[in-house]
Amino acid sequence: MFRALVVDKDAESGKTSAAVREIAVADLPEGEVLVAVDYSTVNYKDGLCVGPGGGLVRKYPHVPGIDFAGVVEDSSDDRYTAGDRVVLTGWRVGEAHWGGYAQKARVRADWLVPLPEGLDSRRAMAVGTAGFTAMLAVMALEDHGLRPDGGEVLVTGAAGGVGSVATALLAALGYQVAAVTGRPETEAYLKDLGAARIVAREEINETVKRPLEAETWAGCVDAVGGAMLARVLGQMKYGGSVAAVGLAGGASLPATVVPFLLRGVNLLGIDSVMQPYDNRLRAWQRIARDLPMDKLEAMIQPATLSDLPQLGADILNGKVKGRVVVDVNA
Known part of the structure; x- marks a missing residue:
C-alpha cells in the first residue's frame, strides 16, 4: 500500500x-x-x-x-x-x-x-512541464535565428511557471529579457531571475487598430495569448519569432496577417505533451546544462x-x- x-x-x-x-x-x-x-x-x-x-x-x-x-x-x-x-x-x-x-x-x-546528469528528482520537478515547455520555446526561437545580440526578448506571464524558467534561461544565455507582469509585487523576483526590465501588463495588453507598431522585440515567449499576443506580433522586429506556449489571456487571436507578410514574423506553436523522444532528451540535456540552479x-x-x-x-x-x-x- x-x-x-x-x-x-x-x-x-x-x-x-x-x-x-x-x-x-x-x-x-x-x-x-x-x-x-x-x-x-x-x-x-x-x-x-x-x-x-x-x-x-x-x-x-x-x-x-x-x-x-x-x-x-x-x-x-x-x-x-x-x-x-x-x-x-x-x-x-x-x-x-x-x-x-x-x-x-x-x-x-x-x-x-x-x-540527465546535473539534475536530481527535486530539481527536475522544479523544472517540470513548465520549465520543459520554456526550454522547448527557447530552442525553437534559437532554431529560427534568435541570438543574444539581436535585441530584447519579451517574456509574457513572466512570474508564472513557464515565464519564470524562460526568464532565467534566456538571461543565463546572454539575452536581454523584458518581463511582462500584472503583479507589481513580483518585480524584484523577476529581476533576481535575470530580467533586465519589467513591462507592466497594461502597457501591452490592449488591442490596437494598427497592425504594425515600432519594431521592438527580437523574440518572445508568450504564455498569455489573446489580445496581448496580437499586440506583440505587431511589435516584433523583422524576421523575429514568437513562441506561443499558453493561453492565460484567452484562446482567441484578434490579429491580422500583416506582421507575417510585411515583417516575416514567425508564430511558433510549442506543444510539450506529444513531443518526440529525441527532442525531449535534447531539451532535458539543455536544461541541465543551461539553467542556473541558483535561479531555479x-x-x-x-x-x-x-x-x-x-x-x-x-x-x-x-x-x-x-x-x-x-x-x-x-
Whole structure:
C-alpha cells in the first residue's frame, strides 16, 4: 500500500473532491515500468484535474499529476532497469492515465526520459512541464535565428511557471529579457531571475487598430495569448519569432496577417505533451546544462500531497508564483 491524492466525483451532484488515500500497487493502470516517485509539481492542468476536471479527466476515481521524477522499481522494458532515475512529463499522464500525485506510478516506457546528469528528482520537478515547455520555446526561437545580440526578448506571464524558467534561461544565455507582469509585487523576483526590465501588463495588453507598431522585440515567449499576443506580433522586429506556449489571456487571436507578410514574423506553436523522444532528451540535456540552479532554487515553493487541493485552486486563480515542488513522501 502507498499514499496518493485521489480525486473522486459525486454521480448525483457532479462535484469532485480530492483526498490523500492509501491505494495498492495492483490498483495502478497498466504499463511496463513501475516508478517510485520522489517529487511531482503543480501546473495549470493539475489545478483542473484536482478540481473541476476541465474536461481532461474522463474516469474517476483518478490520481492526477502530469509530471513526476523518481527511481525505477521494476521494468519489463529493456530500456530501463531497477535503480534508473527517470522523469516524465506529458503524454496525458495525470489526465487520461494516473499520474504523479502518488508514491508510486506505473507508465509506458515510451513516456519516460532518463534524468540527465546535473539534475536530481527535486530539481527536475522544479523544472517540470513548465520549465520543459520554456526550454522547448527557447530552442525553437534559437532554431529560427534568435541570438543574444539581436535585441530584447519579451517574456509574457513572466512570474508564472513557464515565464519564470524562460526568464532565467534566456538571461543565463546572454539575452536581454523584458518581463511582462500584472503583479507589481513580483518585480524584484523577476529581476533576481535575470530580467533586465519589467513591462507592466497594461502597457501591452490592449488591442490596437494598427497592425504594425515600432519594431521592438527580437523574440518572445508568450504564455498569455489573446489580445496581448496580437499586440506583440505587431511589435516584433523583422524576421523575429514568437513562441506561443499558453493561453492565460484567452484562446482567441484578434490579429491580422500583416506582421507575417510585411515583417516575416514567425508564430511558433510549442506543444510539450506529444513531443518526440529525441527532442525531449535534447531539451532535458539543455536544461541541465543551461539553467542556473541558483535561479531555479529561488523559484521553488515546497509542498506535500495534502497541500494539493488548495494549490490546485490557487493556480487556477493565478495565485501561484514560480514552481511548486511536491514531496510525495513527506
